[in-house]
Amino acid sequence: MSTVLKNVCKQYDSEKMVLNDVSAEIQTGEFFVIVGPSGCGKSTLLRMIAGLTQISDGEISVDDKVINDLAPKDRNLTMVFQSYALFPFLNVWDNVAFGLKARKKTSQADIENRVNEALRMVNLEELKDRKPRELSGGQRQRVALARAVASDAKICLMDEPLSNLDAQLRIKMRQEIYALQRKLGITLIYVTHDQVEAMTMADHIMVLNDSRVQQVGTPTDIYKHPANEFVASFFGVPPINILPAVKTSNGVINVNGDFEITIDQPVPVDNFTVGIRPTELIIEKTDELSANASIKTIEYLGDEKIIYAKMSNNNVEIAVIVTSDADFKAYDTINVSATNNILLFNSDGVNITKAEDLINA
């Protein structure tokens, strides 16, 4: 049982393709996150699943039934928008009950039970008589969530539901949405541009960019085995360092003309780049003559420091994470090297770390 997107495409009028050949399988009961930079087509894809936007080509099916031409109300799903979409003239209770009442299929007693239970689950029982304007952003978001909880839809779609909240509330609501999804066992398809939200909540993540799916996988997969340079750079703060490299001898590569790494895999001959996470770079203070980089700025993050440095060749900038007691300051000259826990990308940006064709070469 699942929601399947098969070669889904979208083109608005004569504009360029907004979504090109999008395919994925979303399992029933999973937390599925669609993530990507602004304008990559996330909301369009969600709206197509909801039936609010027509698809140009391809197929969307739920439990083996194609739903391309089904009206939104017949799709057995509920949607939480970024703007919450609450009715300003209705109080909290009536906002949550609205969809159930409109469907006319549910008895009054059932409506009351479900609305009360939904309000209890999102901790809003006390505020049930208030109007949306008398609520904080987080409370409004909870009303929108309660509405989704009260419906008996098996699939819930959320479009950047936390983007209007401050950082602390976002973390709290993130945990609440995650707990609710687990408790209710619904399929949740969640759109965000925030890689941390994607990483912390998803069972599976779809990464979109340039109108195409870059990768679908678990958070661990996506972080450890990114399909390409884009995915590698999208996840991780600060982002992975992407540096030019050349092969010097078997198993040894020279990075940016600055330092060498011995790796345990065959190395491509032509142009390639290496991806090194900020935790995998090693730095030590040294005198100017033997230095291959100098520190520009340092950010203190409590337990850690992020060191931003400039390599001596090509003005390439790097970010390194060190423990907060490491003794570095701006303008120090340093020697940079790296562990061999790195990624290799070919000239098209495709991840070729441990690629079969290299191993068999």
Ligand SMILES: Nc1ncnc2c1ncn2[C@@H]1O[C@H](COP(=O)(O)OP(=O)(O)OP(=O)(O)O)[C@@H](O)[C@H]1O
């Ligand atoms: N109704 C429309 N008519 C024409 N073009 C549209 C329409 N809706 C969206 N687009 C275009 O489609 C592209 C994808 O938009 P969409 O809103 O799906 O992206 P997004 O990834 O959700 O972006 P954001 O994170 O900024 O909300 C954009 O270039 C946008 O301008």
